[in-house]
Amino acid sequence: MLDVLRTNLLSPIVLAFTLGVVARLARSEFQLPKDLYASLSIYLLFALGLKGGVELSHANLHQFAGPAGATLLLGALTPITSYLVLRHLGRFTIPDSAAIAAHYGSVSAVTFIAAQTFVTSMGTPAEGFMPTLLTLLESPGIHIALAIGLLQTGGGRPVGETLHEVLTGRTMVLLVGGLMVGVLMGEPHWKAVQPFFEGGFKGALTLFILEMGVVAADRIGDLRKVGPFLFGFAIVMPAIHGAIAAALGALVGLSVGGCTVLAAMAASASYIAAPPATRLNLPSANPTYSLTAALAITFPFNLVAGIPLYHAIARAVKGV
Amino acid sequence: MLDVLRTNLLSPIVLAFTLGVVARLARSEFQLPKDLYASLSIYLLFALGLKGGVELSHANLHQFAGPAGATLLLGALTPITSYLVLRHLGRFTIPDSAAIAAHYGSVSAVTFIAAQTFVTSMGTPAEGFMPTLLTLLESPGIHIALAIGLLQTGGGRPVGETLHEVLTGRTMVLLVGGLMVGVLMGEPHWKAVQPFFEGGFKGALTLFILEMGVVAADRIGDLRKVGPFLFGFAIVMPAIHGAIAAALGALVGLSVGGCTVLAAMAASASYIAAPPATRLNLPSANPTYSLTAALAITFPFNLVAGIPLYHAIARAVKGV
Amino acid sequence: MLDVLRTNLLSPIVLAFTLGVVARLARSEFQLPKDLYASLSIYLLFALGLKGGVELSHANLHQFAGPAGATLLLGALTPITSYLVLRHLGRFTIPDSAAIAAHYGSVSAVTFIAAQTFVTSMGTPAEGFMPTLLTLLESPGIHIALAIGLLQTGGGRPVGETLHEVLTGRTMVLLVGGLMVGVLMGEPHWKAVQPFFEGGFKGALTLFILEMGVVAADRIGDLRKVGPFLFGFAIVMPAIHGAIAAALGALVGLSVGGCTVLAAMAASASYIAAPPATRLNLPSANPTYSLTAALAITFPFNLVAGIPLYHAIARAVKGV
Amino acid sequence: MHTMHLRLITIVCESVLEERLTQTLRRMGASGWTVSDARGDGARGVRMSPTPGENVRIESLMEDRVAEQVLEHLATEYFPHYAMVAWTTDVAVVRGDKYKEGGKR
Amino acid sequence: MHTMHLRLITIVCESVLEERLTQTLRRMGASGWTVSDARGDGARGVRMSPTPGENVRIESLMEDRVAEQVLEHLATEYFPHYAMVAWTTDVAVVRGDKYKEGGKR
Amino acid sequence: MHTMHLRLITIVCESVLEERLTQTLRRMGASGWTVSDARGDGARGVRMSPTPGENVRIESLMEDRVAEQVLEHLATEYFPHYAMVAWTTDVAVVRGDKYKEGGKR
Numbered sequence A, B, C: 001m002l003d004v005l006r007t008n009l010l011s012p013i014v015l016a017f018t019l020g021v022v023a024r025l026a027r028s029e030f031q032l033p034k035d036l037y038a039s040l041s042i043y044l045l046f047a048l049g050l051k052g053g054v055e056l057s058h059a060n061l062h063q064f065a066g067p068a069g070a071t072l073l074l075g076a077l078t079p080i081t082s083y084l085v086l087r088h089l090g091r092f093t094i095p096d097s098a099a100i101a102a103h104y105g106s107v108s109a110v111t112f113i114a115a116q117t118f119v120t121s122m123g124t125p126a127e128g129f130m131p132t133l134l135t136l137l138e139s140p141g142i143h144i145a146l147a148i149g150l151l152q153t154g155g156g157r158p159v160g161e162t163l164h165e166v167l168t169g170r171t172m173v174l175l176v177g178g179l180m181v182g183v184l185m186g187e188p189h190w191k192a193v194q195p196f197f198e199g200g201f202k203g204a205l206t207l208f209i210l211e212m213g214v215v216a217a218d219r220i221g222d223l224r225k226v227g228p229f230l231f232g233f234a235i236v237m238p239a240i241h242g243a244i245a246a247a248l249g250a251l252v253g254l255s256v257g258g259c260t261v262l263a264a265m266a267a268s269a270s271y272i273a274a275p276p277a278t279r280l281n282l283p284s285a286n287p288t289y290s291l292t293a294a295l296a297i298t299f300p301f302n303l304v305a306g307i308p309l310y311h312a313i314a315r316a317v318k319g320v
Numbered sequence D, E, F: 001m002h003t004m005h006l007r008l009i010t011i012v013c014e015s016v017l018e019e020r021l022t023q024t025l026r027r028m029g030a031s032g033w034t035v036s037d038a039r040g041d042g043a044r045g046v047r048m049s050p051t052p053g054e055n056v057r058i059e060s061l062m063e064d065r066v067a068e069q070v071l072e073h074l075a076t077e078y079f080p081h082y083a084m085v086a087w088t089t090d091v092a093v094v095r096g097d098k099y100k101e102g103g104k105r
Ligand SMILES: Nc1ncnc2c1ncn2[C@@H]1O[C@H](COP(=O)(O)O)[C@@H](O)[C@H]1O
Pocket: D012, D013, D039, D040, D041, D042, D043, D044, D045, D046, D053, D055, D082, D083, D084, D085, F030, F031, F032, F033, F034, F035, F059, F060, F061, F062, F099
């Protein structure tokens, strides 16, 4: 376990994140141009989708139903546990509890990618259909959490609008679209675009995560505002969700790698799809809470310690 | 032929275009950042030029005169046929006819690239000097069409200005410049930059065409405004121009691949160089007509059906 | 030597620079999108740092002290010689002399990269720790020159601010940070990101330098304003600094490649870190002087003739 | 030159509101709008997007009466919740009819 | 602080016109201009570039008399053909001489 | 709608000054500012960055008195050295207290 942690700490991803944090703490003005950040994220998501699609076309689809069910279950469970803990233990307001729950009920694609990279380098690659699970997990949690918040406060704009925004957002278009393109085009065509979409993947991810370090560190000043409860929540809740997901994954027959990645997904908090949806639907929720927790606490926790932890749990429950 | 069509339909290029269209029709807000779109287009044009230049330095130049003459002939012919058909059969105004003719008299670099990719994957690569022909075809058609329009209406700003703009525009600088750099640097230097300019080419093209799908679908609402005549024009005229070009190509000794690519060039309509030139010179022409026809009808037609069609014609006229 | 010059003139780097110049002189509007330019520079610096770090982890560190000392010496010497020559021979005002000296006392990362590329292609690669030297050379010269200027005029804002800006600027974060990430991650992790950071390097550099040609040519009109003295200075001073650095490099045991690169660094003039620092600290200095000299004279001089010259000098002093 | 007086309303707000506000402007009678990207800092200092300080700057020419209603609407529905400022300026336009509700479109 | 009154003309138009309009401003006597990128929607709704809604926003400080002439020129030469709006505002500047035709440059 | 009159100061300058000027605005009593990227040309025509014509456009709402002081400060400290223009406009805002020095923040 310690060895694994060390290997993980010296991976380009974790090092680049740390560099971004250090630069920001040294009050450097450094940041990626906005369009480069967006471009990298488009590239990463589309590459992920394409590769996932190509693998999906080889995948054993009768093994897919169980994991898909488990994923949807997690998508319903995690926003509810998050909401209950925040509202009743943390004494947050209804809008704040629902807004934070929307973030933790959804998923962070970068955490997913980091977990995929990690399990591959550990020699325990995940199933080919994992990116498909990612697309299943993104949206439900946001809607369940927002629904709770809106029902409790009795306000809200048409739910259809939000549903549409999330389902047609950048992540969905690129992931689901990429998956379909990948499934349809097959191996020979994939070979032609592989140097671009696979060869450059890890390097582009490194650059992207460098900026995530800057952005996360930018919020370190807000950690005070967040308070000790939310701080603890942002570490303990992911760990619990991760453990549940790893066990559930084992139950439905996922490999060690698959369990680890599913755990990382359940444990992660969205910071792309959830923020605008909550901002527009629960305007009285304080965005500082959810974004600081998701970006400055949970994301680095998962990157540095969470993923190796879920891997250990997955090995334990799989008995290897 | 059906087999070829199927292979083409499942190519990353056509699939990515379709994904962009579907995303837009589902009212997704997804689009590439403006600067990423521009960057990809710069990369593609420069890579095209460089590779073309390296190939040109090996090419059999005494075979070049015929194809060059054929290209210039097409550059003079296609704007005139387009203008006459639009004005006299379609009953468009003089400015509208001239503006649309300027688009169809010039050439779409992306269609050219798609055709190159297609013939290579069909095992019938085109001649090394094709990118040089592309540079010959871009400019004349625009000027001839604008000249017709301005002569007929008797207005217009100094023709030198427009000529200068097109000749020093992005496409020309990158294509002609890239060609020269490619010719001069030779093989060993090319090897050093090849991973960047060749390895990434098809992947970058896929991403670029994804956005073209979005942009094209954005104009689908304008198809009504365009009317049935222009709709038919935007499919039939390219097919005719393509057939003429394929025959002409065979006459001057081009290979099947070369004939196909020349046909795709003649059939394609510019949506980069022509729009600003017509907008500034023929302000009373309605840009909705030309852009919708070029982008939302002719471009996808060529991509999906036109290129395989020209290939079949080229095989027929070459008797293989 | 002539052969070397010819090979250099036909390298993609020099050809791309020339293309940019020619396009601009033909009054083309072509330029890279601002964000692409920034993105390429971020990529190049970070790739340089990473690769340097990986090499540094293999480097013979007891050979490092001498070159490091030599570099710091050059960082103190070059701004002073520049200032004295400009002020007393060139009769520039104090602020103008100091501002130009700040540029020539610092270093141009692109010139460094071009020199690295050149010596590698000559079969005389430089030491693995050269990027580390680059980081040592960037900052001191700027501060020494500004200090001279401010002491002489007796104004100025807190020196700490400027120091902080330069030390936490983009170049430093990416180079120093990249070096550290590279040292820490080691070979196996480097392999994973190498296709992105090494495979694409030369191609990306070519595109970047194309834009530098445009930017340099943009200032050709300002050459008149610069006057014959500064014109001569921008060629002769680098040559002298380069010769001194090559000799100093030989003295502290650098290889021919290392001497050449050190010379190119000393000879080069900063146009990224120095301009904002001088603009904010010496507002009465005319930025046209320093930028035109650095970008439109010294940079192309080094690229085309300087680097081969320093290579010849390095061979001479090393007696090979 | 015959000019006409109109009000220009300028709204600076979190970029997430762009779509919603321009639709609101249209619904309330504005004939058009212009948007540009901006960054800024103000009283609220909340960070509403992962990349902080991303604002949009929306401008719209309209009749005084419409401007009044828009300000009213913003003050009630948006000011309490969102990082936002808005101001109006007197401006002169040529062919002002275009900007009137029901004006030639 | 001694200030002076000038007119600020703001033109929002299709980006293809940027070069031509700034040259026109200079020719008609403006001492300078500022341009930023914008997007928008208006009465015309034509899409004039492959990527729709790409506008520029041009601002220029000038004397009232010059502003009149510029508006006149825009109204005759450009308004009928191009997607465009323009308005003028009264503003106060320091050292206004700089902006006068023939003023110190 | 109860509105209040304020001054909007607009500064267009070399982008290198952004940080310094916004800090100055804050120090002199402005409650916030909005910045967007711009390009332009003017009397000076010096090129102050490797990529020429990169300006920023800074806007800030403030009381008349503060605006006076800011203009004064710009005119003395910045105008002689930097490529820059600044102007002020009369605008109306809702809930103007927010923008007063010592106003609710
Ligand atoms: N006094 C001001 N002048 C100009 N813009 C302002 C001012 N105050 C706030 N803003 C802009 O409005 C946004 C939201 O402000 P606030 O709601 O005060 O946090 C800021 O990010 C600024 O872009």
